Amino acid sequence: MRYAAIDTGSNAVRLLIADIKENNGTVSFKKETLIRVPLRLGDDAFLHKHLSQKKADDLVKTMLAFKSLIDVYKVDDYMACATSAMREADNGPEVVKRIKEEAGLDLEIVHGSREANIIYSSHMEQSLDKSKNYLYIDVGGGSTELSLFSQGEMLASQSFNIGTIRILDNQDKEETWDEMNEFIKQHARKFKNVYGIGTGGNINKLFRLSKEKEGDALSYSKLKSMHNYLNSFSLKDRINVLGLNQDRADVIIPACEIYLSVMKWANIKDIYVPSVGMVDGIIQTLIEKNNLR
CATH class of the missing domain: 3.30.420.150 (Exopolyphosphatase. Domain 2)
Structure with missing residues (x-):
């Protein structure tokens, strides 16, 4: 079993591909590949409350690359989350729609409380x-x-x-x-x-x-x-x-x-x-x- 996680943060966008291991009823995961792209979405989102065309294009290109890697690694399931910068950008939902149409990935803009719950679910x-x-x-x-x-x-x-x-x-x-x-x-x-x-x-x-x-x-x-x-x-x-x-x-x-x-x-x-x-x-x-x- 292989899963992928995408974290679309305000400073960088990360992709983690991990192999899931089960041993005597205990499930763990081993990191296979971790890629970090420093897009700095926050510079636009916090100053202008809007992602510029260039930032939006760069994010879509990054997601296209991530989708190719997810396919090549034959990932069984994935989850993609966007946090603070995408929460504040007034065109966040529009960019999410573009990512779905052009990269075929579902990106969820998560609220602060859900972000905290995801972080702490690492047990x-x-x-x-x-x-x-x-x-x-x-x-x-x-x-x-x-x-x-x-x-x-x-x-x-x-x-x-x-x-x-x-x-x-x-x-x-x-x-x-x-x-x-x-x-x-x-x-x-x-x-x-x-x-x-x-x-x-x-x-x-x-x-x-x-x-x-x-x-x-x-x-x-x-x-x-x-x-x-x-x-x-x-x-x-x-x-x-x-x-x-x-x-x-x-x-x-x-x-x-x-x-x-x-x-x-x-x-x-x-x-x-x-x-x-x-x-x-x-x-x-x-x-x-x-x-x-």
């Missing part, structure tokens, strides 16, 4: 200590999803229009930051000890740069010092000296700022980075949809 909580409290922090280009878990149960979850592309384009609003702080104050601060779980491309990259061992947590102080270190370089030097990809070198700074703000407000000293994201959640959603769990 990370199953490997966590049930006696601890966790705040999931997923930072994307257009939104940040927060979910609080205690005793293995989700207590609260909310999506906020704060993301890396939105910050770079000066489209984040102070009242939205205040809303996020209020959510944390209301739900997370009542617990004495809360651990962070970070998902998203930027925290994965930050964890790799930290040289921490897999499974270990990244401390608030380490993340803060990394932010200061990265911020001491110009954008050009983050690309040429530190070797960051061009489309990662700018967004990694506002991503750090979002994670640090949330950790500070929730009194989180350590954040775990399980290297999963939207595409992993989509594959898990497909497994559950097809009754393979």
Whole structure:
């Protein structure tokens, strides 16, 4: 069995093709191919509330390429989701229609709460200590999803229009930051000890740069010092000296700022980075949809 997941984000569009494994009643998946195309749909969506002809054309071309790969890999089922940028673009539904007509793919524009549910359906909580409290922090280009878990149960979850592309384009609003702080104050601060779980491309990259061992947590102080270190370089030097990809070198700074703000407000000293994201959640959603769990 082989599934495909497409995540049409505000910074990049990803395709994951995964092989589904079943062993003694336990279903898991192995990543076969992961492709990332940095389209930056958020630049248009957050500034103009509209995808330009060029961005729309590039997205359709990307989807045509993904459809060809899905066919070549003989995928049994797929699911394609679009998040914050496509939610805000007034021509989002029109572009979705074009993708269906020209690429033969069904792309679903998902709301923030559904996005959070898909991300957390990767079942990370199953490997966590049930006696601890966790705040999931997923930072994307257009939104940040927060979910609080205690005793293995989700207590609260909310999506906020704060993301890396939105910050770079000066489209984040102070009242939205205040809303996020209020959510944390209301739900997370009542617990004495809360651990962070970070998902998203930027925290994965930050964890790799930290040289921490897999499974270990990244401390608030380490993340803060990394932010200061990265911020001491110009954008050009983050690309040429530190070797960051061009489309990662700018967004990694506002991503750090979002994670640090949330950790500070929730009194989180350590954040775990399980290297999963939207595409992993989509594959898990497909497994559950097809009754393979």
